[in-house]
Amino acid sequence: xxxxxxxxxxxxxxxxxxxxxxxxxxxxxxxxxxxxxxxxxxxxxxxxxxxxxxxxxxxxxxxxxxxxxxxxxxxxxxxxxxxxxxxxxxxxxxxxxxxxxxxxxxxxxxxxxxxxxxxxxxxxxxxxxxxxxxxxxxxxxxxxxxxxxxxxxxxxxxxxxxxxxxxxxx
Numbered sequence: 083x084x085x086x087x088x089x090x091x092x093x094x095x096x097x098x099x100x101x102x103x104x105x106x107x108x109x110x111x112x113x114x115x116x117x118x119x120x121x122x123x124x125x126x127x128x129x130x131x132x133x134x135x136x137x138x139x140x141x142x143x144x145x146x147x148x149x150x151x152x153x154x155x156x157x158x159x160x161x162x163x164x165x166x167x168x169x170x171x172x173x174x175x176x177x178x179x180x181x182x183x184x185x186x187x188x189x190x191x192x193x194x195x196x197x198x199x200x201x202x203x204x205x206x207x208x209x210x211x212x213x214x215x216x217x218x219x220x221x222x223x224x225x226x227x228x229x230x231x232x233x234x235x236x237x238x239x240x241x242x243x244x245x246x247x248x249x250x251x252x
Contacts, residue, residue, distance in 0.1 A: 089138030090125035090175035104200030111197035121209040147186035154179030164239035
């Protein structure tokens with residue numbers, strides 16, 4: 083099984099005030115293999131030996147040009163296991179408490195992030211509609227309930243082909 087850790091950032095436009103250029107939560111558009119795109123919060127794979135918040139701060143800067151000055155705590159954790167594909171994913175999603183800079187896309191060294199937008203709750207539902215269940219459900223649940231204590235979300239992905247996967251929340 084391939085294991086990896088990912089950090090995700092929930093950044094709200096209110097942290098940047100009128101300079102944000104929109105309102106809501108920051109979502110980034112990602113180009114995937116095969117040319118398809120999906121939307122997620124900013125973030126990415128945490129490098130071996132890197133602390134999650136250090137890696138997440140780096141990923142946010144690379145993908146959005148924004149500098150997270152302070153984190154407000156973990157909102158939720160996601161564990162997704164896909165035994166048929168040979169991987170296990172753990173995601174820590176943290177809320178930004180202080181952010182500086184201007185939103186800019188184009189410096190992502192991985193070349194994955196191709197767009198970014200401040201999305202209100204309605205737009206989040208729309209944009210996340212094409213995202214994986216383990217990406218979509220936790221964020222939409224947090225947007226709906228604004229829970230204060232961190233939650234854990236677990237998923238099992240069955241199947242061996244991307245086109246035929248079945249994802250079950252456990």
